[in-house]
Amino acid sequence: MAQISLTFPDGNAREYDAGVTPAEVAASISKSLSKKAISATVNGAHWDLQWPIDDNAQVAIHTLSDADQALELIRHDCAHIMARAVQDIWPDVKVTIGPVIANGFYYDFDRAEPFTPEDLGAIEKKMREIIALRDPVRTEVWARDRAIQHYKDSDEPYKVELIEAIPGDEPLRMYWHGDWQDLCRGPHLQHTGQVPADGFKLMSVAGAYWRGDSDRQMLQRIYGVAFANKGDLKKHLTMLEEAAKRDHRKLGREMDLFHFEDVAPGSIFWHPAGWRMFQSLIAYMRRRQDAAGYVEVNSPDIMDKSLWETSGHWQNYRENMFLAETQDDREYALKPMNCPGHMMIYNHGVRSYRDLPMKIAEFGKVHRYEPSGALHGLLRVRSFTQDDAHIYCTPEQLADECLKVNDLILSIYRDFGFEDVHVKLSTRPENRIGTEESWDRSEAALQTALETAGMSYSIFEGEGAFYGPKLEYVLRDAIGRDWQCGTLQVDSNLPERFKSTYVTPEGDRQAPVMLHRALFGSLERFTGILIENWAGKLPFWLAPRQVVVASIISDANDYVHDVVNALKAAGIQAEADIRNEKINYKVREHSLAKVPIILAVGEREVTDRTVTVRRLGEKQTSVTSLDEIVSELQKAATPPDLL
């Protein structure tokens, strides 16, 4: 038998027979390693302990203390153990697929009756029994035909379909533990007992389409989370609780920011405090765009169908547009996008190369009939306000304009405390319009902007819009969640459809290049993200309510109004609370409403012209003169771009 040389992480090499498995290698090193081993890395590939190694290789044996490999295997084995548990309890359930996902795993099943929350408990119990069996995991490579026949015999139609969808006739890998068997790429753990019995939890069951296709069978998906130990699981569950506490729908109610009604699903009723915050965002963005050379416009909300036919929206998105019925014979639609309106503004009159770049911005409210199941608080609504702008420029200006947008986005996100920003670059899809040269130019402009700015980005091949490539800006919030907000898209479609031109220095007419960009994206959505990011405790300049001045005794009520007036005169949002309640009561109520500053005034403060300051989250109070607190809060109320 041929000899091969395996090199270990410490640099030492040893000779083995070709076809040796990592399990045998581990055994040759030590008995304890052989017991603890879970998998290996062979020449960079994650390798099952049972897979043979045929050539010289770099080999590392993993144990449960190698977090990356361990978590992947624990989660993957959990999915299989769950499927086995389900088929143990309900033998007629059909299995499909069960991959590893962030923090855990899922498995999709086909079963006529729905799984109930009680069922999840029973499945968990059965899983722990399987783990306790410490069943060895076994794997074999089967010919494709044999595998198909096997699944036909065992009446697992989904597995048959999966195999038939795998191209070529490469052999397939089968796995077993106990009598239970699944088709799987692997790798897997050594035995079921390596899954920590107290490190996983089944979370929920929900519908999911077979193969992600909404035209196909709806399956039942059971989600679970799994970690290396009980402590990590608990940490994760605590994080979920923390996220639930930050839910902007809950905070929106508690802080009295907005609400929804059945008569307008997906549309927001903004209350005074929420609307103030919303308007602060618009005011901020208006200043930033003004400074960056944008001009603001406003285009009609309802326009004739013919405009939407010209833009192409009618053909592509008619199902998702709100239509307006009127007494005349014309058909109108509520705008789902601002761009066609901006095209009309651009096209009104003759544009010269001297006018470019022309940056048209609008805080336009767009309406889209989103599928009912997609609606979610402020994050996915049917009518929302975009901080939308379109940049018309020459091909030569394109790269520079992309860079400018990128810089503006980053600078703005930084003002909101978002430093961790990732970009997704989506390139030309199969189904597209425009010349290869214009795609080359557009993609290069976006990529160059990212490179020049030193951005972290990933490329999504073929994911671009049919009219041009796009960037999507993803920011990470205070508890590590990612939110897609800004977007920058190059468009060679609309200028053509609307026959837009500019006069070149030579006196010719040429089509401008057009950029679509939104920085917050949807103002409504961004507001929701900010609420969740700050858990409702927004920075003072953005806080929906800033100051409550509360009287301790009714004799201080007049002075309360003096203080409120002084604050208001300084541009601070202040309210009086002179209700016939004790100060404890007032402090509790305003603290729960997350008002950042409570100023309490009683007999002493009236006499001394002072206030007692209580800051949200602090128990300690301090006494300050009225003048001092006004100037301090005035500074705190200044938006970051005006500091």
Add this chain to the structure above:
RNA sequence: GCUGCUGUAGCUCAGAGGUAGAGCACUCCCUUGGUAAGGGAGAGGUCGAGAGUUCAAUUCUCUCCAGCAGCACCA
């Protein structure tokens, strides 16, 4: 849109085939209290909408509407 679950007072929730209850919030009275709920009284609900079964439906059945979780979608 699809699968499952849910819908009772402004909010959080209990309840039962014989037309409803709690706490908080609200109104009034007493209380003027120094930093997370002072006391008392009162008002408030076609039990999401419609239809069916029944002597009787808020409760059971169906349809619709809305919400929640996920999937699909997101110009």
